[in-house]
Amino acid sequence: MNLSTLFRYGTFVALVLLCILFSVLTYGRQFPDGASGATALARQITNQFEPDARILIAVPNNDTSIQFAESLTQNLTTAGFDVVANVKGEAADARKELLRLREAGEQLDVVAGNHTSANWLLFKDIRSDFPELGEVIVIEPASYNWPGFLTAANLRNITIQVSVLGILAVGMTFVIIAGGIDLSVGSLIALAAVVSTYLIREYLGAREAGVSQMFLAGAVGILACGIVGAFSGSMIIYCGVPPFIVTLSIMLTARGIAKIIANNDTIFELPDQFTWLGRGADLGGIPNTVVLMLLLYVVGHILMSKTLIGRYIYAVGDNKQAAWLSGVPVKSVLMFTYVCSGMLAGLGGVIMASDYQSGSSKYGETFELYVIAAVVIGGTSLSGGRGSIIGTLVGALIIQVIRNGMNLTGVDSNVQDVILGSVILIAVLLDKFKERRNV
Amino acid sequence: MIRLIANLGTATVLTLWLIVGVAGCNSSSQNSENGGDSDAPKIGVSLLTLKNPFFDVIGNNIASEAEKHGYQAIVQSAEEDIQIQGNHVKDFIVQGVSAIVLSPCESEAIGPIIKEANDAGIPVFTVDIPCRLPDVKIACQIASDNFQGGKEAAKAMIEALGEDGGKVGILHFVQAESCQLRVKGFREVIQQHNAAAAAKIEIVAELEGGGDRDRGNAAAQDLLQAHPDLAGIFCINDPSALGAYAALEKANLQDQVVLIGFDGMPEGKQAIKDGKIYADPVQFPDQMGVRIVDAIIKHSKGEELPAEILIPCELYRQEDAQNDPSLR
Numbered sequence: 001m002n003l004s005t006l007f008r009y010g011t012f013v014a015l016v017l018l019c020i021l022f023s024v025l026t027y028g029r030q031f032p033d034g035a036s037g038a039t040a041l042a043r044q045i046t047n048q049f050e051p052d053a054r055i056l057i058a059v060p061n062n063d064t065s066i067q068f069a070e071s072l073t074q075n076l077t078t079a080g081f082d083v084v085a086n087v088k089g090e091a092a093d094a095r096k097e098l099l100r101l102r103e104a105g106e107q108l109d110v111v112a113g114n115h116t117s118a119n120w121l122l123f124k125d126i127r128s129d130f131p132e133l134g135e136v137i138v139i140e141p142a143s144y145n146w147p148g149f150l151t152a153a154n155l156r157n158i159t160i161q162v163s164v165l166g167i168l169a170v171g172m173t174f175v176i177i178a179g180g181i182d183l184s185v186g187s188l189i190a191l192a193a194v195v196s197t198y199l200i201r202e203y204l205g206a207r208e209a210g211v212s213q214m215f216l217a218g219a220v221g222i223l224a225c226g227i228v229g230a231f232s233g234s235m236i237i238y239c240g241v242p243p244f245i246v247t248l249s250i251m252l253t254a255r256g257i258a259k260i261i262a263n264n265d266t267i268f269e270l271p272d273q274f275t276w277l278g279r280g281a282d283l284g285g286i287p288n289t290v291v292l293m294l295l296l297y298v299v300g301h302i303l304m305s306k307t308l309i310g311r312y313i314y315a316v317g318d319n320k321q322a323a324w325l326s327g328v329p330v331k332s333v334l335m336f337t338y339v340c341s342g343m344l345a346g347l348g349g350v351i352m353a354s355d356y357q358s359g360s361s362k363y364g365e366t367f368e369l370y371v372i373a374a375v376v377i378g379g380t381s382l383s384g385g386r387g388s389i390i391g392t393l394v395g396a397l398i399i400q401v402i403r404n405g406m407n408l409t410g411v412d413s414n415v416q417d418v419i420l421g422s423v424i425l426i427a428v429l430l431d432k433f434k435e436r437r438n439v
Numbered sequence: 440m441i442r443l444i445a446n447l448g449t450a451t452v453l454t455l456w457l458i459v460g461v462a463g464c465n466s467s468s469q470n471s472e473n474g475g476d477s478d479a480p481k482i483g484v485s486l487l488t489l490k491n492p493f494f495d496v497i498g499n500n501i502a503s504e505a506e507k508h509g510y511q512a513i514v515q516s517a518e519e520d521i522q523i524q525g526n527h528v529k530d531f532i533v534q535g536v537s538a539i540v541l542s543p544c545e546s547e548a549i550g551p552i553i554k555e556a557n558d559a560g561i562p563v564f565t566v567d568i569p570c571r572l573p574d575v576k577i578a579c580q581i582a583s584d585n586f587q588g589g590k591e592a593a594k595a596m597i598e599a600l601g602e603d604g605g606k607v608g609i610l611h612f613v614q615a616e617s618c619q620l621r622v623k624g625f626r627e628v629i630q631q632h633n634a635a636a637a638a639k640i641e642i643v644a645e646l647e648g649g650g651d652r653d654r655g656n657a658a659a660q661d662l663l664q665a666h667p668d669l670a671g672i673f674c675i676n677d678p679s680a681l682g683a684y685a686a687l688e689k690a691n692l693q694d695q696v697v698l699i700g701f702d703g704m705p706e707g708k709q710a711i712k713d714g715k716i717y718a719d720p721v722q723f724p725d726q727m728g729v730r731i732v733d734a735i736i737k738h739s740k741g742e743e744l745p746a747e748i749l750i751p752c753e754l755y756r757q758e759d760a761q762n763d764p765s766l767r
Contacts, residue, residue, distance in 0.1 A: 029478055031535065060560030090562065095741030116537065116560070119480050121739040154533045161526050264614065268547035268572075275551060356521060356548035365520060407530040413489065413516040 010430075011379055011394045018398060022405035023147035030148065031115030032141040034064045035071040041112060041141040042075035048139075051080040053109040056101070058087040058094045058117045068114050076112075084108065091120040098122075098130055108133040115140050148408055156287075162400040163289035164189075164348045166393060168367070169374040170300045171341030173392045176375050177304075178337045179317040179384030180243040184232060185345040185371055187254035188225040189364030192349025194258040196221030197267040197359030206269040214274055221353075222346035228254060229342020233335040251368065258361035268358035278355030289351055296344070300389040313337065317384030373420075374399050377427040398423070479511040482735060483531030484540040485524050487568065489516035492704055493724050494542060497566060500728025501540060508736055510537070521545045525552045532559045538578075538735045542567045546616075550575050562738055566727055569616070569747075579734045581727050581748045585617045588720040588752030589624025592699050595718040595754055596625075596671050597632050597640065599697040604638030605670025608662045610648030610655055610679045618650070618675040621701060625673055643669070648679040655682025663690050671697040677707030677719065684715045703755050705765070712760035720752040 032040055045055070057072055059065035066088055073083050084106065087094045094117070101108060111123055118140035122129075126136050148154065168185050175182045196217040200206065204213040228250060235246045281287045304310040312333045315323040324330045353359040378395025380387025402423065406416045482505050486494040498514040505512040513536070517524035521544045531539050532555065539556050541563060543549035550572040556563050562578040569580045596607060609625065612618040626642065633639045643666050648655040655674060663669060663686060674680035680700030687693040693715070700707050703721025710716045730748055737744055760766060 062558055062560035065560055090560075091739050091741035092743065093741070116535065119537065120741070121736060122741040125740070148534065151533070154530075157529050157533050161529060164522075266545055266547040268550070279551065352522065355551065356525070356545075357551045358545070358548040360521070360545055360548055362519075362521065362545065364522075367522075403526065404530060407515065407527065408534060410513050413518065 011377065011391060011398065015394050015398050015401065018401050018405065019149070022149040022401065022408065025405070025409045026148035026150075027145065028148060029143040030146040030151070031143050033114045034067045037114060037141040038068045038071035038075060041139065042072055042079065044139065044142065045076065045081070045110065045112065046079050049081075049110060052082065054082045054084050054107060055110045055112055056085050056087070056094075056097065056108055057083060058097075058111060058113045058120075058123075060114075060116050061089045065114055065116070072112060091117075091122045094120065095122055098126070098133065102130055102132050106133070108136050111136055111138045113138070113140055115143070149405060154404070154408070158397075158400050158404050159290045160287050161404065162396050163287070163293040164351055165367075165370060165374060165400065166293045166396040167289075167296055167351070168341075168345055168348045168371045169378075169392045169396050170296050170389060171337075171344035172371045172375045173300070173378070173380055173387060173389055174304075174313060174337040175243075175341045176372070176380050176382060177317045177384060177387045178313045178334055179320065180236065180334065180337065181247065181372070181382075182229075182232070182338065182341045183244065183247040183368050184228065184250035184254055185341060185348075186364040186367035186369075187251045187258065188228060188342055188345035189349035189352060189367055190258040190361045191228070191254045192221035192225050192346035193353035193359040193363050194262045194267065194361055195224050195359075196350055197270060197353050198261050200271075200274070201267050201269045207271050209271050209274075211273065214271070218277070218350040218354075221350050222343050225346030225349070226339050226343040229338040229340070229345075230335065232342070233338035236338070237331045237334050255361060255365075262359065262361045264361065266358050266360040270357055272357070275354055275357050278351050278353075289355075292347075292351075297389060297393050304389050309333070309336065314385060317386075319385070370399060373424040373427070376424065382428070395427075479509055480537040481531075481534060482510050482512045482538050482540060482732070483527070483534065483536040484512055484514040485517050485527035485531075485542075486514065486540075486566075487517060487542045487544055488519050489514075493702065493722070494567075496724035497542070497728045497731075500725045501731055502728075504729045504732040505735075508732060510732070510735070517544050519544050521548045521552075524549070528552050528556055532556060532561065536561060537739065538562050538564060540564045540566060540731055540735075541570075543570055546570050547572065553577070562735075564731055564734060566731055567617070577746070578738050579731075579744045579748060580746065581730050581734065581750070582617070583722040583727075584749040584751045585620035586624040587749075588701065588722070589621035589626075590628045591624075591720040591752055591754050592621065592673055592701060592718075593625045593628035593632070595699050595720070595756070596629070596673060596697065599699075599717045600640060600670055602638055603670070604636065604640045606641050606643045606666055606668060607671040607673060608643060608659075608666065608669060609645040610658050610662075610672060610674040610683060611645050612650035612675050612679070613647060615650070615675075621675050622673075640671075648674060648682070650676050651678045652682035652685070655679030656686050657682075659683035659686035660689070663687070663692060663696075669696050671699065673699045675701050677702045677704045677710070677716075680716050680719075681706065681710060684710065708755065708760055708763060709766055711755060711757055712763070712766050714757060718754050718756045721755040722752055723750055726750050 057069050059069040069086060073086060076083055085097050087097050118138050123138045172182060199217040199220055200209045204217055232246050232250050235241050236243050277288055283291050312328050315328050316330050316333045320330055352363050374396040375392050377398050378391035484501055486498055489495045489498060502512040502514055515527050524544050539561055549570050553563050553575040557576045564578050565580045567582050609622055611622055629640050644662055646658040646662055648658040672683050674683055677700045680698050684698055687696050698716045700716045700719045703719045707719050711719060734744055
């Protein structure tokens with residue numbers, strides 16, 4: 001077993017421990033919803049009330065709640081209860097229904113809802129505000145204890161949130177393993193987002209743009225970033241400017257260009273279908289961005305571990321001179337890493353534009369730092385030559401899990417920065433530690 | 440094997456440290472909330488930035504007012520980054536909050552994010568910065584009455600220049616809808632004044648002041664170059680007014696030129712007390728926080744809400760500053 005696999009194992013353990021930590025911290029009452037919540041509530045109602053009880057079902061207007069309401073109605077009517085009304089909407093809609101019932105001189109025994117609707121203040125005060133309806137009892141499914149972090153909805157949430165970071169980190173891993181750095185990726189996000197949305201608004205029919213036109217615009221945005229990446233690459237390879245300086249200047253230039261194109265405004269004249277990439281979930285309900293990210297990680301992993309170009313990238317990062325002497329096409333390898341990084345940043349920008357259905361030059365500010373952090377936390381050495389794609393995925397997940405977990409536990413945003421910053425520092429320290437052992 | 444243990448050791452240390460960090464601040468925040476009930480219905484709040492005291496006051500007032508009414512507010516700073524704000528909203532939805540309060544980082548890009556909350560059946564309230572997209576549902580928008588505030592600013596300018604009239608300039612921040620309204624209100628009252636008054640107030644320039652000190656300073660310098668006989672400057676917020684004051688000081692014109700600011704942030708109020716700024720139409724972020732919670736409660740009771748609640752601005756002059764206990 002070599003050191004990098006051990007290290008990868010270490011970060012993976014850290015990720016698991018973080019998940020356990022946040023599960024413990026978010027352990028608390030959960031409220032059943034949907035069909036299962038409805039079954040539980042129907043049982044509670046059958047036990048508690050006579051079958052002639054008159055019931056109002058009220059839920060907010062969303063998919064799970066509506067499922068809950070429909071299933072509950074069905075369960076209760078089969079059990080012989082009288083469901084007098086079914087409200088799907090806001091408290092205001094429920095109030096209207098209550099007023100209508102009062103007008104009609106009807107009586108009510110039970111208001112049934114999920115946790116959200118049962119806690120509407122309207123129902124809390126129902127006995128004092130609507131005494132004519134009788135002694136109404138408000139009921140919701142009994143709660144159970146479970147970590148809020150460890151729910152399907154939240155885990156899905158994290159994978160969606162991590163996707164742009166994860167995609168950019170693939171390209172950054174190539175660059176860093178080859179011994180370089182790319183500070184321009186945050187600005188390239190903005191550039192791609194603005195270029196593709198600008199094209200759609202100005203030349204491809206704005207809100208009426210068709211699917212192929214949107215693909216074209218996205219491709220142009222990604223290609224533009226690829227060209228910028230190639231430019232950075234050639235400055236580094238042929239002019240010998242340090243990568244840090246080249247990409248720092250590109251970082252400013254690219255964002256400046258994005259601002260000029262967007263005219264400091266947000267470009268939002270886009271068709272609704274434009275959100276397909278960022279918000280759609282076509283493959284068995286898995287979000288498109290997550291599918292895309294996983295695909296890129298599979299390709300990236302195979303590339304780095306099974307192909308010649310992967311070997312070359314490691315070789316160049318380990319010792320450029322030695323690689324050149326042994327016949328590795330160093331220039332092409334470096335060029336490949338910067339073009340990849342640029343294009344993946346462009347892809348991230350298009351995803352972000354799609355997610356928000358608009359393009360703005362503000363997207364991705366300071367994003368490069370989190371991308372680099374993900375790569376470093378994932379065990380890739382900043383001095384090049386060592387690291388892995390899978391480690392990067394774990395690194396990106398660690399960052400997102402910390403952010404999500406801290407949001408769920410209500411940690412102050414300033415404290416969040418301190419914690420994230422320290423995690424990055426620790427990761428770099430580990431890297432140094434390992435280097436010293438290696439010598 | 441030793442290395443494996445070393446790596447596992449560091450990973451454990453990292454995690455333990457995080458446990459202490461997160462649990463530490465978590466318990467301290469709970470203590471400060473007087474043992475807030477974790478089962479209380481939650482209000483998710485994501486504000487543009489908490490670095491600006493204006494939003495900080497809004498956040499604090501939402502939190503304290505929410506607690507009074509049995510809610511627990513989760514106040515987050517979006518750091519002016521739409522992606523962070525989007526993630527806040529996603530996390531709020533997962534947490535099953537009863538209401539979401541936003542001051543959007545982007546009035547258009549926030550659209551799909553609000554739609555996400557709409558689809559989850561969670562009411563969205565906006566504060567200060569509106570979202571006017573047609574297909575998103577906002578329960579209520581709460582902001583200062585910027586148009587009326589601009590009018591107040593003009594009244595202060597007229598009051599300060601008195602019988603003499605003179606040339607005035609405007610330091611704008613044209614991107615912000617709120618600032619456009621302020622300038623519109625300002626111009627309207629000056630125009631009305633000029634129709635009747637003998638000594639007119641002439642608006643000679645409207646420059647972009649960027650809404651911050653640096654750019655406000657640069658714009659004021661340009662303004663003074665072009666119009667050395669300037670009598671007054673209306674700045675759309677306090678930072679640009681303070682930047683303009685630095686330019687006046689440099690040109691030794693602070694006694695000739697009257698400054699009117701906007702907002703009434705602590706440093707602006709101090710400047711009014713020191714006589715650097717003549718007066719500010721002040722906003723009331725504390726009231727905004729209170730009114731938002733009030734709106735959330737009304738919404739939860741199913742009562743009708745107006746689409747927009749405007750909170751009037753009031754003029755704040757030197758004598759107000761002298762009686763202000765918040766200033767040293």
